[in-house]
Amino acid sequence: MAMERRLHILEGIDKSGKAPPEEVSQWEELYWSPPLCLSDMFLYKTHDDTIEDPMTVIPKSIGLCTQLKRLTAAWHVVTVNSIDFRMGLDSLPTSFFSLQNLEELDLSWNSFSTIADEIDQLTKLRVLNLNKNRFSSFPVSICHLPLLEKLILSNNVLEGLHLDIGKLTKLKIFNVANNKIDKFPPLLCSLEAIEELNLNDNLLLKLPPEFSSMANIRVLKLSGNNFLDFPSPVCNLTALQELDLAWNRITTIPLTISQLKNLVSFKLHNNRLSILPKALRNLKKLHYLGVCGNPITFPPQSVCVAGTSAILSYLRGSKDLVLTTATKLQLNLLGCTCAGKSSLAQSLTQQTSCLTAEADRTKVIDQLIWTLPEEVVFNINDFGGHNVYTVVHPFFISPTAVSLVVFDLSTCDLTTPENYTMHIGSWIERLGSHAPHTLTLLVGTHADQCDDETKTSLCSEIATTAKEQLASHNTWLQHQIDRIDNLVAKAVEAPNKSALMTKRQKLLQMQAEQISIHDVVFPVSSKTLDGFQELETTLISIAKENGASLPSIWWKVARSIEKVDRDFLTMDQVLELYKSQVARSFIFKLLPSRAKKESAFKDTIDILRHLSGSGDIVWYEKNTSLSDIIFHKVEVIANLLKVVLDHDMKSSLTFESASKVVPLTGPKFQEMKEDLLKRGIISRNLMEILWKPFALGKTEMDAMIGLLQTLDLCYEVRVKDGIAEGGKAVDVTAKGEGAEGGREDPGSAGDATRKVRIGHSSSQDENQRPEESTSKDSKFGEMNLDDVAYHFPWLLTENCPADLQEYWSPRVAEFENQLTLELYFPRKCPDGLYERFTVRLHRYLGLFRSERVDWKDGVFAKLPSVTMLLNKELRQKDRVITVACRGRHLPDLWIEVRRAHDDLMGIIEEDWPGLPFDKYLKCPHCVKSAVEEPKLFPGEILNSPPPVERNLVPCHNKGGDGLIPANLVYPTAEDHNPMSKMNIEALKKNRPDLVKGITAPCLKNALRRFKARDIYTEDEISAIEGVAVIYDRVGAFLDVLKRKEQRAFYHFCQVLIENRASHLADLIKS
Secondary structure (H helix, E strand, C coil): CCCCCCCHHHHHHHHCCCCCCHHHCCCCEEEECCCCHHHCCCEEECCCCEEEEECCCCHHHHHHCCCEEEEEEECCCECCEEEECCCCCCCCCHHHHHHCCCEEECCCCCCCCCCCHHHHHHHCCCEEECCCCCCCCCHHHHHCCCCCEEECCCCCCCCCHHHHHHHCCCCCEEEEECCCCCCCCHHHCCCCCCCCHHHHHHHHCCCCHHHHHCCCCCCECCCCCCCCEEEEEEEECCCCEECCCCCCCCCCCCCCHCCCCCCEEEEEEEEEEECCCCCHHHHCCCEEEEEECCCEEECCCHHHCCCCCHHHCCCHHHHCCEEEEEEEEEEEEEECCCCCCCHHHHHHHHCCCCCCCCHHHHCCEEEEEEEEEEEEEEEEECCCCCHHHHHHHHHCCCCCCEEEEEHHHHHHHCCCCCHHHHHHHHHHHHHHHHCCCCCEEEEECCHHHCCHHHHHHHHHHHHHHHHHHHHHHHHHHHHHHHHHHHHHHHCCCHHHHHHHHHHHHHHHHHCCCCCCCEEEECCCCCCCCHHHHHHHHHHHHHHHHHEEEHHHHHHHHHHHHHCCCCCEHHHHHHHHHHHHHHHCHHHHCCCCCHHHHHHHHHHCCCCHHHHHHHHHHHHHHCCCCCCCCCCCCHHHHHHHHHHCCCCCHHHHHCCHHHHHHCCHHHCCCCCCCCHHHHHHHHHHHHHHHCCCHHHHCHHHHHHHHHHHHHHHEEEEEEECCEECCCCCCCCCCEEEECCCCCCCCCCCCCCCCCCCEECCCCCCCCCHHHHCCCCCCCHHHCCCCCCCCECCCCHCCCCCCCCCCHHHCCCCCCEEEEEEEEEEEEECCCCCHHHHHHHHHHHCCCCEEEEEECCCEEEECCCCCCCHHHEEEEECCCCEEEEEEEECCHHHHHHHHHHHHHHHHHHHHHHHHCCCCEEEEEEEHHHHCCCCCCCEEEHHHHHHCCCCCCCCCEECCCCCCCCEEHHCCCCCCCCCCCHHHHHHHHHHHHHHHHHHHCCCHHHHHHHHHHHHHHCCHHHHHHHHHHHHHHHHHHHHHHHHCCCHHHHHHHHHHHHHHHHCCHHHHHHCCC
């Protein structure tokens, strides 16, 4: 309170004009810094609950404090009921500059944009803190403070440093973190006294050679900049003790790093390092080496995660370790049909002209191996150009691959944007959405059909257009970021602000991870081989740049995997192969005991990641259902997909070929074929017909069908006499149609409708409607399908049923609510995203006795307490996916909406991490009132729903008070309360059954879900995963669960249901 008293004395002097007390001239310290929280009682509340600022300017009488040495005038951000207040100073009174003895001045968290020239009168000033102000240019006036030792200008908007900074010859600590500095002035290098330099979170690309002269620097912070190469001048700073280069894009560390003999801490998190040089072992004083978030292959990740000691031990113990440089990459060829991809691929690999006839063009994917001089190898994926084939891109394209966008140069017409988009732009977008790190080359075929002038002109124009395309994408991202900044600045309600900042972070990540396109467009001819040499030379150079030095033992394991004569391997089998090769390796001897236990598994993961990245294997690491399966024979999946995704099935599937495999009548075959072509349904018998060339036994066929389902390509339909059977059974309601190739009007009297229930039992439910039971009109009954069939949404051609309004009214009923999630894609919704989502939806629908109707761009589903409508449409220029759920009970609606949201986000994160989109929650009040332009809430609310204490939230379309119930918008208005005693008791009571019934995969999925939703901490998850026995591991999980919020119980129940343990969910909910 002494400081407060001093402030009021000065304020009183200013107001009264009386002579100051004698003590004023003796003060050496003075602070007026409003506290961070109201409990300190520095800000005053008035009768109307507004915040009153006690002092917004420095008193003129400050000049009377002639002995003042330390002055703090830092105004902080105070949060009251989620409203931000930032208050501060923007100028200093003239009397301030008479403080001749002032040594330390803190003006942080204010609104200064300039500093008066008179500050040079403060000749004894040693410390100046200007953090969190509004400086856009460097305040030159402070360059005339001869004794300044510490200068803090962090968190401003500086775009550069002034040349006069060289006058601050006493400066020891300089902090300009979090500004917009893109160039380091060489003159600053003359400041030989500097010991600590903080340039974190700026825009630096490199450091000048003169930087090496800053010999006294002990601490250097350069994280969060734009360094692509290691700043080599740093390696000459032999006094350096702490170096931070995290969050850049550095790919290699120079051998000269060994010169930093005094280095104690070295941070390299989140760069692009693949190898740690052995030179690091010479840094004898190094106690901390941070390398997480890098794609490191040497040392193995198992060593890196064990910490600094393990890394240095490995490097120091591996003097004789044999490394082999791997120059094997995946090369993907994409483009429209008849672009010349297959001719290009064949001609490259055969090194001679190989022109592909139209009848022999690629179906789905062809795979080749291209071996080049200097031990460079490319695993080529030649993708078919038909739209339906694009759905397989995520299954094969590695994030680290090189891709060629191939187009016919001779027919290239750039007079319309649509033509460029179709043949080039859309393929760049696909790659950017799926593999944003990929390097892409543009290759124009049929160059022999163009004269030199036309060829040069077209290639130049295409290169320019491609750059403009990337620039346009970046502009869109920046516009989105600016829009969010504007919304946040308007102080929108706190939960919305949190959701918006989450989205902003994702947009910033997308900005930093954009696809890279080679500057040159390559014109080639597969007929004359013109241009092949230039393309080949470029690809060899790229392969060498991206080559990885790997322990030779990895190659032994890789060769062991290749030799296994099976269609696929399990993770356990690969682990055994690994152990057989490295069980006696010195790696195990060097690792700490705890790391040894995990070394085999983590090293195996590293090997599989490398093999997957180079295209030697197919491994779906992110897919929890498939991460345990390794496809070392890539052609197995390729052949599998070629059959079910053949775009020309109408011609290739004939009665003659089918009847040789399975006894069929003509009408029966025609029904099966019609089901396939128009309704996307493939019966088990038809699957056998299609896969006949591969001679699959029943066990192999079951495994392959299971793979199709796990890849979200299809779901199972079990039908007998019009009634569904089996836990996975699902029905597709489709309209009957005329002869093959024709289609009746959806509303015509000739339509016949199938309606079949899905669920666990085939017995007719007592509440079942007559039309849902066996019917003479049911085509399922007529076909007598007593075996399973499989529904592929990709193959649907049916339109929306004419009678949909009977199931889904245009208006929401008075006694119901509707929750609506919408995803907007500004350019293109990737082929397959919506279809995979509709398949994944079945994982939950199959658990209930439900009705489902599918058509080519929609799904209607009726669950016990919720009805759901999915839709995909073109709305103006946006592609929109809509998920709408109706029902009486809001918690049930939120469960389905959040589950659908998580599925969509999971698919996007797995296969299209660079995809731009917006997501919104429609205001339920507006939907129910049929408002033409409903209020949209940010869909990021669903990412990690924030706690909401208010009962009402604003909606501008609502009359009266303009407020609607908060639980219509925020799903966790109640979820963040502590777990109820009833649920805790249920967990305790049923603990034995839970411990016995929860499997390892189920627990793994629960931990992933809880981590993604910030329910469990990293430490809690690590502790649980560290328990060896599964029963004890489940027990540890339950012990933590009881301490969590109510939402943890809800999510636990959902995990049980999703992992076929619904009986356990029923047990703890009963």
